[in-house]
Amino acid sequence: MRIVGIIAEYNPFHQGHAYQIKKVRELTQADFILVSMSGNFVQRGAPAMFDKYTRAHAALLSGADLVLELPVSIATGSAEAFARGGVRLLHDTGIVTDLCFGSECGDLSSLERLAAFLAEEPTDYKLHLQDGLKQGLSFPAAREQAVRFSDPSLPAELLGMPNNLLGLEYLKALHLYGSSIRPFTIQREGSGYHDTDVSSGQYSSASAIRAELIRSGGHFSEELLAQLPHPELYISYADHPPVTEDAFSLLLLEKLRRLSLTDEPLSQYEGISEDLANRISGALDQFTGFSAFTDLMKTRNQTRTAISRALLHILLDIQAPQPACMFRVLGFRKDSRAVLTALSEQGTLPVVTSLTRSPLDRTSLYPDQLYESVRSILQQTPYQNEFRRKMLVV
Numbered sequence: 001m002r003i004v005g006i007i008a009e010y011n012p013f014h015q016g017h018a019y020q021i022k023k024v025r026e027l028t029q030a031d032f033i034l035v036s037m038s039g040n041f042v043q044r045g046a047p048a049m050f051d052k053y054t055r056a057h058a059a060l061l062s063g064a065d066l067v068l069e070l071p072v073s074i075a076t077g078s079a080e081a082f083a084r085g086g087v088r089l090l091h092d093t094g095i096v097t098d099l100c101f102g103s104e105c106g107d108l109s110s111l112e113r114l115a116a117f118l119a120e121e122p123t124d125y126k127l128h129l130q131d132g133l134k135q136g137l138s139f140p141a142a143r144e145q146a147v148r149f150s151d152p153s154l155p156a157e158l159l160g161m162p163n164n165l166l167g168l169e170y171l172k173a174l175h176l177y178g179s180s181i182r183p184f185t186i187q188r189e190g191s192g193y194h195d196t197d198v199s200s201g202q203y204s205s206a207s208a209i210r211a212e213l214i215r216s217g218g219h220f221s222e223e224l225l226a227q228l229p230h231p232e233l234y235i236s237y238a239d240h241p242p243v244t245e246d247a248f249s250l251l252l253l254e255k256l257r258r259l260s261l262t263d264e265p266l267s268q269y270e271g272i273s274e275d276l277a278n279r280i281s282g283a284l285d286q287f288t289g290f291s292a293f294t295d296l297m298k299t300r301n302q303t304r305t306a307i308s309r310a311l312l313h314i315l316l317d318i319q320a321p322q323p324a325c326m327f328r329v330l331g332f333r334k335d336s337r338a339v340l341t342a343l344s345e346q347g348t349l350p351v352v353t354s355l356t357r358s359p360l361d362r363t364s365l366y367p368d369q370l371y372e373s374v375r376s377i378l379q380q381t382p383y384q385n386e387f388r389r390k391m392l393v394v
Contacts, residue, residue, distance in 0.1 A: 003339060004030040005096040005181070006064075007086035007170065009038040009075075011048045011210070013058035016189060016203035018229045021063040023186050024100045032065040032339040034096055036089050037330065038075035040371040041316065043082050045294075045308030046245040047371055049210050051384075053392060054233050056330040060394045061230045065336035066343070067392075069328040072367045073270070073321045076312055081321045083169030084176065089324050091179045094346035095339070098182045101170055104161040106187025111164065114154055115171035117147070125150040136300045140165075163188050198224055213242045240379035245290040245308065247374050252315050253287050259314070260284060270318050271310035276302070280311075316367045326352045331392025353391045362387070 004024050010017055021033060037059070039052045048055065056067040074085030090096040103111065117125070128149045132142025140159065147156040158164040171183055189203050198204045198212045204227045212224055218240045225231040241247070259266060266277035279297055287293050294311060298304045313319075326349050332340050344351045355365070368386040376383040 001031045001095070001338075001342070002028060002098065003032045003034055003093075003096050003342075004028050004098045004100050004184070005090040005093075006033060006035045006100055007037075007070075007083070007090070008035055008059075009042045009048070009206075010055040010059055011038070011042050011206050012050050012228060012234075013055050013062070014204065014206060014209055014227050015229060016205070017059070018062040019189060019203060020100070020102055020186055021059070024184075025063065027186070028098055028100070028184065030098070032336055033063065034090070034093065034339065035059055035064045035067045036070055036086050037067050039069045039072055040368055041072055041076050041312060043075060043077065043079070043309075044305050045076060045310070045312045047243050047248065047374070049213065049242050049244070050234070050237060051371070051375065052330060053389065054237075057392050057394065058228075058230050058233055060331050060333055060392060061233075064333075066332040066339050067330045069330050071322055071324050072316065073318045074324070076309055076316070076318065077270070077321045078306070078309070079166055079169050080172075083166060084173045085321060085323065087170055087173035087179065087181075088177060089327075091177050091181060092324070092348045093327070093343055094348060095342045096181055098184055099170060099174065100184045100186060101163070101167045102188045103163045103167045103185045104188050105155075105158055105164055106185060108183060108185045110155045110158065111167050111185065112171055112183075114147070114156075114158055115168045115175070117151060117154055118168060119172045119175050122150060133301060138301050138303055139306075140303070142301075198227060203227070210242070214244065218242050236381055237379065240381070243371075243375050243378060245294075245312075247378050248315060248370075249289040251370070251374070252290050252293075252311060255315055256280065256284055256287070266314065268319055269310065270313040270320055271306060272314065276307070276310060316370070324349060326350045329353045329391045331394065333394055355387050355389070 024030060024033060037056060040048050042048050052069060059067055070086060074082060090099060125146050128146035129142055132145045144156050144159040147154055167185055174181055174183060198208050209224060209227055218237065220234060220238050228234065260281060266272045266280060267274050283296055286296060294304055294308045297307045327343060327347055329351060365386050372384055
């Protein structure tokens with residue numbers, strides 16, 4: 001049985017994602033496609049614009065057979081932590097045979113060469129990397145420069161593209177775990193990852209779709225709906241303010257103010273260095289919102305995304321990435337029940353289809369409760385209790 005795994009955020013699930021699932025099935029002749037998906041918070045350090053059940057539902061209707069949830073500490077981690085956690089979850093299923101990921105280059109051999117070099121981290125490379133950081137370069141820029149200086153034959157330019165970068169981290173993680181899962185890449189089609197314009201006639205990026213929803217205040221134009229498979233899933237979101245990090249501004253400020261009155265160090269949270277902790281404390285009186293404070297905190301060698309992740313970790317009480325303790329099933333297709341059975345028989349973690357029968361500590365549901373509380377108030381729609389939610393069956 002050939003089961004292809006995909007690690008994704010689907011924020012939101014768009015036509016490019018549907019294309020990937022279709023292409024994966026065509027090229028690999030997969031029996032099943034298993035998706036490991038971020039929950040209500042995502043890797044760029046922000047809440048997902050649409051809740052995890054809406055996004056999982058769209059994926060299932062578009063050809064995915066089973067959707068598992070990534071733990072929040074992994075979903076909001078660095079590219080390396082996100083990739084390691086996602087690959088580990090697929091590896092632990094015991095049934096995933098292949099890992100497919102999108103990339104700008106579409107060249108697996110070039111990515112594997114570069115990944116092997118980065119996994120080895122030769123001494124020369126580490127010295128050049130430190131030199132770049134001392135020059136004030138951001139970590140991504142310093143790393144690309146270090147690769148160029150250390151081995152000019154390597155395609156260092158691949159590091160400048162986000163999907164390539166995640167692909168490299170997936171390949172490094174497969175090597176780290178000694179996994180038998182085979183990697184496979186599909187070249188990204190349509191708009192670039194960071195493009196902010198919704199394009200007609202091609203696949204728009206998730207960034208562009210999110211930017212359009214923010215600009216329009218949550219209005220779904222015909223052009224935007226054309227980019228979203230199964231637009232009927234988004235009725236409850238239409239013409240409501242989109243869920244963004246700024247909807248959590250007061251909650252973050254309250255947490256930062258409360259911590260400033262205690263002896264608890266900010267550096268206990270994932271991604272918070274002593275320097276960043278001092279800058280946050282020193283600039284707290286200038287806080288006007290989550291995104292504005294993120295902009296205020298960024299520096300030449302620390303990216304905006306890294307800052308946003310760090311602030312989100314403070315808000316959600318995340319001190320370190322924690323591996324999955326269960327296979328949390330968000331949904332599956334009725335005609336794919338065999339893959340759920342195989343997961344139960346061969347996986348190394350318990351399969352949880354309902355939280356009422358799970359070993360999960362209820363306090364670990366805090367991020368989901370926080371997200372849903374903010375979403376329901378922001379959009380004036382009923383609160384959905386995570387503890388009572390049932391997995392999707394389509």
